[in-house]
Amino acid sequence: MATTVADQAARAQPAAAPQQIPTGRALRTIAGRRVALTAHNPRQIAVPLVGPALLALVVAPALKAATGGLNSHIDYTSFVGVGAVGLVVPLTCIFAGLSVLVDRHSGAQRELLAAPVPRAFLVLGNLIVAIALSALQVAVLIGLSAVRGGHFHITGAGVAWFVGAALLFTIFMYGLAETIASRVAKQEDYIGATPAVAVLPFFLAGALFPIAAMPGALTAIAKALPLTHALALMRYGFVDPHGTGLHDIWGAHNPATEAWLSLAVVAAYALAFTAIAVRTFTRASVK
């Protein structure tokens, strides 16, 4: 049984290159795993939707009835219906980031790290599922808001602005959640960061009222938040073709130009945080 070895030191050329899985198939496989795990835990889909759905179904119509709404051409129910997207997407992404921590502590993350696929794919595969989940929840949310009396102006260009903004904002939020998940050691620390990254921006970014209604300093802070730009874009697409929210940010007179500028801001955040997430995950996964 014994084999002589040590002296086989003669360095030969490496063996034939092993078969490696194509990029598309690798991403599908990693995303498929996340879908299977999420399906096993449907709370991950339902829980982030509860609060925003209440906002759209109950809070917005009630505030509209009590205060008369925004006193403008914009319907308040649909205004808040879109604003609630600013809560559902962050919560969905925070849940998705939490699953990365679970993977690390009691799941198969080390097996995935030993797989012959670039480690960036582990981030991107999960991102694909976070996008799909967010899309589902946003569709349900807007549908509920419409059922409750929200008025949405659906046009091809409007859908493109809405989808573009929601997609890029989801990518940014997932990048942020994944970055935090890679940096913290314990689930408690991660949960502790949730209010700051998921809830606080919701109150500052004009989800429930125009940012111009806040004091100047807070308005200035709001203009730096990607959520502010994403909400203004989504409303420009579905609720407010005049781009009032975009005007509050940029103060210009051409809504299309303002929309492109805001899209560029959200895209820059999305790109930057995806890169940071990949780098942080890769560095954290190799000791």
Add this chain to the structure above:
Amino acid sequence: MPAVEALGLTKTYSGGVEAVKGLDFAVAPGEVFGLLGPNGAGKSTTIGMLTTTIAPTAGSAALAGFDVAVQPLKARAVSSVVFQEPVVDRGLSGRANVELHAKLWGTEPRAASERIAELALALGIADILDREVGSYSGGQRRRLEIARALVSRPRVLFLDEPTVGLDPRIRFELLDAIASLRERDGMTIVLTTHYLEEAQRLCDRVAIIHAGAIVALDTPAALLAGLGGELLEVRVDGDTAVALDALGALGISAHDAYVVGQTLTIPLHDTSAGDAITAISQAGLSTSAISSRQPTLDDVYLRLTGTELAVAA
């Protein structure tokens, strides 16, 4: 070309902790190679570097000729690892866990399906394969992890403490399964363990690691031969150093005798146990017990490190 080759492989963690200090070894294709040592010796860090989850501080390593730092994807493609801790998706079925590995390692679906059926049968998990892994016992989960690692037919299989925490019967069954699979598939296996009988039973060669360095590397038989054919254990009442000197003066003990607590362990090279015991009695040495036995790898380790493996582990 070696299946696994490490040259000056070193890992120093931040804070200056030297976990692995310049390991040099080569493992031939088809060989079962054991890394033996207590917890903290550097075995798992070595496996981590070979499987690209720990970055070496210095030195290099290659799997089937693929440098783990320069060509990590290729190195990972030719290897699989069974980790010391459970690394599974508990919410998925056993089959889903194994299929995930097969897909990521590029195994064709049909071949994977046949291989899964074959491995499930060989490892005794066919009946539970479609159950959620969260419901598995420790032994079942460990067998599943071995099946998962083997489904891609790796050229190099890393088993990091594969039987730790399992009860003796399951350990025995698992070792038997690993030995059978090894004989059938002829793959290279790198096994870390602090169970000496595992190393003796499975390994062609063993590297004994102590404090991050290899202190001995040879076949189990050669390592044991270094201790002679028989060991004498003498429990003394007084100063062990004085007793050891006295035994040396009698020509019974040599440089390879060692002390653990009040017990002197003396490899017998040119003396029989009977003659040694007679000499000790005539010398009037104060002893409370004398016995002789065959040497084990435990003794090799004790002689080399002065630490008892089981205690350290």
